[in-house]
Amino acid sequence: MSSELTHITIDRVGLQRRIDELALISEAPAPVVTRVLFSEADRRGREYVRRAARDAGLTLREDAVGNIFARWVGSEPDLPAVGSGSHTDAIPNAGRYDGVVGVLGAFEALAALKRSGFKPRRSLEVVMFTAEEPTRFGLGCLGSRLMAGTISVEKASSLRDREGRSLDELRAAAGYSGPLESVRLPSGYYHSFVELHIEQGPVLEREGIPIGIVGHIAGPSSYRVKLLGEGGHAGAVLMPERHDAMLAGAEIALAVERAAKSSGSPDTVGTVGVFRIEPGAVNSVPFRAYLEIDLRDSRMDTRTKAFEEIRAAADEVCSRRGIHLEFEEINADPPAPGDQKTIAIAEQVCSELGLKSLRMVSRAYHDSLFMARVSPTTMIFIPCLNGWSHRPEEFSTIEHIASGAEVLAHTMARLSA
Ligand code: GLV
Ligand code: MN
């Protein structure tokens, strides 16, 4: 290892304990972790994060949408800061590592640098982003979108959850007030941004490589489809007379699969993860269906081609079946390239630490997708068991987590100079 890297020691026992303690703050019994934005568990999770940040000796600030910023002020505090961070909200039936490793791991990275006697020139800051997961409002990365200014305040204010509650109502109930305009970061706020995250895929584990450095984040898009047909008695309405909203939805779901498979890019993925029908009775023809489509790609041209096919299929299916169709875009974000200079520093740190690294595409989206719009950005991935994520069995070893935190610490230290 080069003599340039300060020796730091990640407190593995303490970091694992904090990950396990936060996992116990959940809407569902262990091992399931569920922390939906502004639920009781999310609010208690936030309290835990504040405490952990203070324990790491960081100074707290929170914005109007609940992004939590924990800062180590550098010797030149007016310079743009070096950022890191991730999220602690968790989808229903999730595990304990997604997002959490990037928040608690970053606190530990900074604490380890402090213990080593390192003094940053630029401030170092860890963000816990509000609502990376789309569970409450159907839209992911709400906090980072507002920070980057890629969602308008009007659109954010118009968001409603399934019970019809607005973002403004829910954030007020969670103790966050003030204009959403104020969430947007001033230009040049971050000098650079590096997010630590579990891979959520099988590559690193399969290859036996401890660190992935993200060169590119795939672009996500999602759509809401409302279908209105005609209901009736399942025995009495004869087949030629039917306008079955569920069957129209089923055909659209198959069109999503077809379009993704035939786009010409192996990176195109299409999923119908939400499919609800009404009235939901065995002896009644479904008169209403509601679908949400998730379509992603590392390329815009093939994603657009797949989208156009899905859109055309939806029109064709609905006109053939006599179904009223509403097709609405929730988000359609371009992919984000990582910053070559930041990537090179992270890769150099890995090589000096003797940790093999692999340049990767992030197929999941992350708050870094939006930080990349306003700052040079990359991500550090660590392996997770079987590539599992978004399920209670999600697991990364503390050795891999500690290696990720160590790479993060040294990368942030270099970037702060
Ligand atoms: C993030 O959780 C994603 O769906 O990629
Ligand atoms: Mn997730």
Ligand code: MN
């Ligand atoms: Mn995540």
